Amino acid sequence: MKNRISQSQIAKELGVSQSLVSLVLNGRRDNVSDDSYNRIWSLADEKGYVPRGMQPNHAPGVRSSYVGVVLRPELKLANLSNTFSHVHQGLFTVLQQSHISTTFLGGEGDLDEKMLYELLRRRDPLLGIVVYGEVKEAFLRALGELGVEVLTVYANAPGLCHSVLPNEKQALEQLVDHLVKLGHTRFAFLGGNMNLGCNHARLAALRESLATRNLQLDERNVMNVAKGDRQEGFDCAEELVARTAGSEAPTAWVCYNGLMARGALQFAMLQGIRIPQDISLVAIDRTRVCNEIHPFMTSAGSDPQVIGEEAAKLLCRASDGARHGEKIYTDLVVPSSFDAGETSGDCPK
Numbered sequence: 001m002k003n004r005i006s007q008s009q010i011a012k013e014l015g016v017s018q019s020l021v022s023l024v025l026n027g028r029r030d031n032v033s034d035d036s037y038n039r040i041w042s043l044a045d046e047k048g049y050v051p052r053g054m055q056p057n058h059a060p061g062v063r064s065s066y067v068g069v070v071l072r073p074e075l076k077l078a079n080l081s082n083t084f085s086h087v088h089q090g091l092f093t094v095l096q097q098s099h100i101s102t103t104f105l106g107g108e109g110d111l112d113e114k115m116l117y118e119l120l121r122r123r124d125p126l127l128g129i130v131v132y133g134e135v136k137e138a139f140l141r142a143l144g145e146l147g148v149e150v151l152t153v154y155a156n157a158p159g160l161c162h163s164v165l166p167n168e169k170q171a172l173e174q175l176v177d178h179l180v181k182l183g184h185t186r187f188a189f190l191g192g193n194m195n196l197g198c199n200h201a202r203l204a205a206l207r208e209s210l211a212t213r214n215l216q217l218d219e220r221n222v223m224n225v226a227k228g229d230r231q232e233g234f235d236c237a238e239e240l241v242a243r244t245a246g247s248e249a250p251t252a253w254v255c256y257n258g259l260m261a262r263g264a265l266q267f268a269m270l271q272g273i274r275i276p277q278d279i280s281l282v283a284i285d286r287t288r289v290c291n292e293i294h295p296f297m298t299s300a301g302s303d304p305q306v307i308g309e310e311a312a313k314l315l316c317r318a319s320d321g322a323r324h325g326e327k328i329y330t331d332l333v334v335p336s337s338f339d340a341g342e343t344s345g346d347c348p349k
Contacts, residue, residue: 005047014039025099065100067091067315068126070143071107072133072155074227082259082287083304084132087153090308091130098316100127108135116146128315131155134196149318153311154198156331162318164311164332166302168198168284171336172205172254174300175282178340179252180213183347184280188221188250190236192228192260199224199256202284206254221250228256233263241271251279251347258285261297265343276345286337295342302334310334 007025011018016036024032024040069088075081092102103126105111128149131140135152140160143150149162156163179187189206193199203224207217220243223236233255244250255261261283268275275281275295283290283299290297310332318330 005044010040010043010047014043016040066103066126067095067100067312068105068129068148069102070105070111070129070131070135072131072135073107073109075107075133077104082289083154083257083285086287086304087132087308087311090305090310091312092308093305094309094312100316102130105129108139111139112142116142127319130311130315131161134198149315151311151315151318153307155196158331159329162314162330162332164307164314164334166304166307167333167336168201169205169208171284171300171302171338172202172209174336174338175254175284175298176206176209176213178298178300178338179280179282179344180215182280182345184252185215185347186221186248186250187215187217187252187254188240188244189217189223190233190240190253190255190260190264191222191224192226192232192236192256194224194226199228202256218248218250220244229259230263230266233260233265234267235263236260237264237267241267241273252344253279253281255281255283255285258283258287258289258297258299261285261299261343262289265295265297275343278348280344280347282344286339290339290341296339298339298341298344300336300338302336307334 007021008018011021014021020032020036021040024037025044071077075084088102095102105116126148128151129143129146131143131150131152132154134155137157137160140150140152140157144160150160151162151164153164154166156165187206187210189203191199191203203222210217221240223240225232225236237253240250240253253264255264261281265275265281268279268281273279281297283297284301285297285299286301286303290299314330314332
C-alpha cells in the first residue's frame, strides 16, 4: 500500500500554496489552471492521498466531487417533503465526510436531455445522480445516457439503476401486529400520493398483513387522495367519518405518512373524537413529524435519513465498481423500526 501524503506535503513538493492544494482536492476548479489541477491530482494519486472516509477513484483531470440531486414531479426545492429532507440530510452527511458535495439539478418536470447535458458540461464530472422519488422510465433512461451512476430512493426501476427502498412490508407488519394485540379488527387506510408506487406498496402490505390474521380491509374504509400532507389527512378523516358509523366503523386508522396522521388527528380533536380512547391512529413514517409535539405518533417505517446515508455509500461503491468494468444494479432495502407512541390504545368495547 502506498504511504499516505498530506496536503501540505503535496504543496511543498509541487512548490504551490497549501490553500491551492486544498481547493483542488476538495473539488474546486474555478480559477485553477488545468496544469495545476492535473499536477496536484497526479501527485496525490501517485503518493496515495486519500480523502477522509473514501478511497481515491478518479483519474487526474476527471475528479468527481459532486452528486447531482433530481426531484420527482411536484416536489420543489423550496418545499422539499418532510421525508426527503431527512433523506437529503443523510446523503449530505456521508458524502461530506468524503469531501463530496451535493448539487441540485432540478425536477423531472424542469429538465430534458438537452438541459441535463448543458448543466453537466458546465461543472466537474458528477460521481452520480440521486433521484428523490418516482419518475418516468424514459427520464431514467435519459439520465443513464449521461454516463454516470444513477440511483433512486423510495422508488426502483429494475435493470435501469440502483435503488434504496424502505421496507414497507415490515413496517405494516409491525403496525398491524401492534394494533391487533390491542384488540383492533376493523382498520381504515388514509392514503396519500395515490398515483405513486409507494402508496400502492403500503396499501398492498396492509392488506397482506391483515390477511395473515384472517382479517380483511373493508373497501369503504380505504381513502386515497392525490397528495399527502396535513390537509389531505384532515380531509380523509372527515370523509371516513362521514361514510362509516355505528358498530362497523373502523377503530384503527393507518395513515400513509406522519403529515397525514397529524391532519387526521386535528380533525379528530375538532370533532371530539378521543385519540386513542375512541380511535387508534398510526403512521407509516419515521420522520420528525411523528415526535415533534405531543401526542407522539405511533409509527413504523424505515428511517429516511438512513436511506440517504445508504444511498451515498451505495453510490460511492457503484462508482468505484464501474471504473473496474462492473455493472451490477443493486436494490437495497432498509429495515423498518417501530415506535409505540401515544396515539394507539386498546380497542374500545
